[in-house]
Amino acid sequence: MRTNPERRQTLLDAAIEVLAEQGARGLTFRAVDKQARVPAGTASNYFASRDELLTQAGVRFYEVIQPSAETMALVSDGPKTVDHITALMKEVVGRLESHRTAYLALLELRLEATRRPELREVLTERVRADIDFNVRNHLASGLPGDADSVLLLYLALNWLIVEHLTLPGIFTEQQSAALIETAVARVISG
Known part of the structure; x- marks a missing residue:
């Protein structure tokens, strides 16, 4: 897993946007990469699974x-x-x-x-x-x-x-x- 904290935060913020716009079913690594405007496959380098991405998006909400x-x-x-x-x-x-x-x-x-x-x-x-x-x-x-x-x-x-x-x-x-x-x-x- 990658550890660039700024990139990770950008991906989590993008995940929040995807959740708000498309719902939980729309939250995919590809959708997060697109929303964050990063190369395809970036989100999967930072999060081991979709479940982890969902969980970390929940944590990020409280930071925001x-x-x-x-x-x-x-x-x-x-x-x-x-x-x-x-x-x-x-x-x-x-x-x-x-x-x-x-x-x-x-x-x-x-x-x-x-x-x-x-x-x-x-x-x-x-x-x-x-x-x-x-x-x-x-x-x-x-x-x-x-x-x-x-x-x-x-x-x-x-x-x-x-x-x-x-x-x-x-x-x-x-x-x-x-x-x-x-x-x-x-x-x-x-």
């Missing part, structure tokens, strides 16, 4: 959508108010929506994980770590709300993102913003 250091500082150092939580949730939704193809690829990967135990294991571990990270940071920040608040917002906002990315005509931007405000107010304030 990481919050910036500035955003993380806002969690710990910002005001301890419901309005601040609302602003943070709008940032999260906006960040995920700005990575449309990556999020759609993740949805494809989640469906594929129902059939592939190794991929399911990787995604389960990664999503669990992400949830635990969010709960831990929220509790440590001193923001209002508890662990259940974080989980409820996670569930509600993820589905809002799915609606917005897959059926963009369901909610306008203003409706989405209002739904985020309502979700935070009801979950945090009770």
